[in-house]
Amino acid sequence: MPHFMDALAAAVRAKRSPLMVGLDPRLASLPDAIRPEAEAPPAVVAESFRVFCCGVVDAVADLTPIVKPQAAFFEQLGPAGMGALGAVIEHARAAGLLVCVDGKRNDIGSTAEAYADGWLGRSSAWGGDALTVSPYLGDDSLEPFTKLAAERDAGVFVLVKTSNPGGKLWQDRQIDGRPLYRHVGEHVESLAAAAAADCGYGVAGAVVGATYPEQLAELRAAMPHTWFLIPGFGAQGGSAADTAGGFDANGLGAVVNSSRGVIFAHAKPEHAGRDWQDAVRAAAAEAVEQFRAETPTGGL
C-alpha cells in the first residue's frame, strides 16, 4: 500500500470525487425491502445492517473514494452489530474503496495503542484504513495513532472543529487570543507536517465541519499539510459551496461526508417507487456533481 493520504489523493483524482459516503445504518430508516420488524433480535437487525451497507457500497463504489462506517450504529446492537461492522469493512475494501471508521476513539498511553492497533491499517483486526480520534486527552494520546498510522500506511482524523451547534461550547473559547480549535488544529498540523506523503498531506488529518464555512477556510490556510474530513454536508445544513474553502487550489485536501442524504435517498419523494440502490446511486451522483460544480475538485 502507498501512504494513506497518497492513496486517498489518487482515489479522489481517479473518480473526480471528494464524496465520502457515511454508512450510518438505522433500523427505522432502512428500505422496506430489507427492514426487519422493530422488535427483531439484534442478530437479525445486524444482518439487515450488513446487507444494507454492502448494498450502499455496491451502489456508490465508482462514485466515491472512501466510505465511513459509523461505529455507534453497529455498537448499538451489541456484539452482533460489531460482526456486521467487520463484514461491511471487508466488503468495502473488496469493492476497491478506502475505509475510515468513525469511532471518535481515544484514551491514554498504552490504551490508545490498543485502539490504534485494532483499527488502523489493513493488517489490523478490523482491517480499515483510517479512524476518527478525539483530542481532549492531549498530545500523548494522539501520538500512538499517528505513529502506527505511519507504520501501516493508515490515516487518522482528529476532531478539530465539529459540525454540531454545541461544539462551540469549548472549541470556540479563546485561549491566548485564539479559539481552542485553532490550538488543536495547529498541533494536528505539526503532526501532519512531520510525516507528509508525496501528495503533501500527512498521516494526521482533521475533522472540520461544513456548517462553519469561515472557520473551514481559516483552518485550510493554517493547516496546509492536513487533509480534512468535512462532516455536516446535506442533512446537517452545509451546502457544497460551504465546503469549497476546505479544498486546496488543486482540488485536493478534503473529503466531504454525506450520510443520510445519500444512504436513505429512497425515502425522498423524488425517488418514490424506485429501487433503493438506484436512489442511493442517484443521490451520490448528484452530490458529486455539486462538488464538481462548486468546489476546486471540478478542476481535477
Add this chain to the structure above:
Amino acid sequence: MPHFMDALAAAVRAKRSPLMVGLDPRLASLPDAIRPEAEAPPAVVAESFRVFCCGVVDAVADLTPIVKPQAAFFEQLGPAGMGALGAVIEHARAAGLLVCVDGKRNDIGSTAEAYADGWLGRSSAWGGDALTVSPYLGDDSLEPFTKLAAERDAGVFVLVKTSNPGGKLWQDRQIDGRPLYRHVGEHVESLAAAAAADCGYGVAGAVVGATYPEQLAELRAAMPHTWFLIPGFGAQGGSAADTAGGFDANGLGAVVNSSRGVIFAHAKPEHAGRDWQDAVRAAAAEAVEQFRAETPTGGL
C-alpha cells in the same frame, strides 16, 4: 433498579470499598495458565480474555462495588473481542457488581443517542450500568447520555481532568481565568445537580485523575453533586493518599480505579508461585486496606 448513583453509594458502603477494578486484558500479561501463544487467532485470544476477566471478577467480587472493562483491549481483537466483552459484562452483573464500560465514546446528536442506547443500562444491548464519555463535542453531545442515563438508572462519567501527562496540553489552558477542565467540570456539575439521586449525586459523573491531587481536591469542592471516577492509582503513580481529596466528608463521592496493579498481581515477585486468582485477590484487598487507612472511606 435504583438510581445508578444510589446503587453505587450503597455498594461502596456495603463493601466499605471505593475500589474499582479495571479489566484491561493484555495478551502478554495474562497468567501462564490461561495465556495462549502470541500468534493465536483472535477468537482464541478473545476466549482467553473472557476467562481471565471472569476469573478476576470472581476473585474480587466481594472487595469491589464496580468493575470497569476497558473497551480498547477487546476492540483490539476485532469482532471476536467484542463478543468476549459482552460475556464479561454479563458475568460481572451476575456476580452482583456494577459495570462501567470505559469507552470514552461520544459523537453528535443522534449518533450520541445510538452510543447511549447501546451502552447505558441493563436493558441495553451491552447491558452495563455506566459509560465513560469524552466532552470535546460540547453540551449537545453530552445531553443524550445524561437523558438516557436518567431514564434507565444508568450513569455517565465525563472526562474532566485526565491522569496522563499530556492531558494538560489543552485541559489546563486558561479560559477567562480558569483552566478548561474547570469549565468542563462546571458543566458536568450542572448536569449532575439537575438530576441528583437520594445520595446527593447526579447521573453525570466525572473522570478526574489521581495523578493531580490538588486539582482533584479543587474539583471535589467545585462539584458537590458529581461522583468521581479516579484513574491513575497504582501503576500510573497515584497513591491512596493522593485520592483522599476526591471523596466527600462521608467517604462517598469517588471510586478509584486500579487495573494493572490488581489484575496482573501474579507477576509481582511477592506473589511468585501463587495461584493467579489468589494474587489478584490479595492485591485488591491490599488496595482496599489502603483506601480505608488513607481516605474518608475508612469512616464508612
